[in-house]
Amino acid sequence: MAAYVRPRVVLYNPKAVFHTMPLALVALGSMLDRRRFEVVIIDGRFEPDAARRVVAEARGAVCVGVTVLTGAPIHDALAVSRAVKAAHPHVGAGRSVEGCAGTVTRAGTAAPRPLRDLNALPPHDYSLIAVERYFGAKNKRQLDYVSSQGCRFRCAFCADPAVFARGWTGLGPNRMGEEIADLALRYRVDEIAFQDETFFTHPARVAEFCDELRRRRVRVRWTATLRADQACRMGEPLLRTAIDAGLSRVMIGVEAGSQATLDRLKKDLRLEQVLAAAELCARHRLGAIFNFIVGFPDEPESSIEATLALAKRLRRMHEAFETPIFYYRPYPGNPLADEASNQGYVFPQTLEAWADFDYVGQSGPWVTARRRREVERFKFYVRHAWKPGRWRWPLRTAARWRCEHDWYGLPLEKSLVELVKRPQQVS
């Protein structure tokens, strides 16, 4: 009797400057019955000739799937997809995904795929990827992990409300504890990076998860997203419990320093909550990244000023606080992008144009060149003004003086540093 040859499924993650593990592909591969299918995940970030490798693996495969984030990675996704199409125009089982819930094809958009209880899905099989290579690229034994899907909030610039219809589903704390204990041991993990949109949605889940880690004697650091209002609601004792269970850094989307802009963004957040959350983190020496965005359509100068002032205020509260500032780029599928489009903003019309539409280093037409230059200088000096490190003191002293005096003219230090280390240009 002839041996059963498992049909191959090839999944590709395009080149990008970040080294987050391709969890979407791992999730897909984990869903497939490995006795029936062979799953090959290829990551362009580790392949000298990714197109050649994908084309070779695609020979005889039933399916080739490519995941992609917005911006520059689309270039590589297109190149690899085209190479596969050219080499294997008939790859696949010959069936269309048309009508499959949650898909968009040239024929149209199918019904949305409802959220499923994550607990009913199999655990992610990390043996599908070369975990050690990611550790090497990140220069730390940091494992990416996702414990929930969706978000209950309604921010007007975000795609999540449209994609998940403000739904949320999460793994139970027992399963999280069990999986993380196993992964931490198996891969000798130092840190778990939770990639959840809103990790702290249910305080009771967080509390039980911390108990699970303690009960299983799991000693790993972990990082997660936190909304400032959630930090206020969950209260100090639970935050302390999470820190004792390994929480080492949170990422808080603040977006703006003006209450009027926050309201316009439907952030459902008060500036007082941002400050209260920051004080809580500082008191417990918890690292925090507070993300900001400037340059919303018709954003008043006073709003941008308020954002820069808040970013500086937070940055100086604790040396372990960071305050990255991005420029608003409209991505479709939300009220703010619709508003921009109604006002005449033209979105990219081709995939190549979308590949050149990057959220790193680019700003929209609502930021003048002068304002952009000022923001770039501000970002540089605020970052260095409170940066610890013995050998950084000359730059730190100069940067702090500038921040204290709000003077960012003649940025010699910035020019010198950027001569040595060019800032990141694209994602």
Ligand code: SF4
């Ligand atoms: S920005 Fe964050 S909190 Fe707001 S809707 Fe998107 S995922 Fe939710």
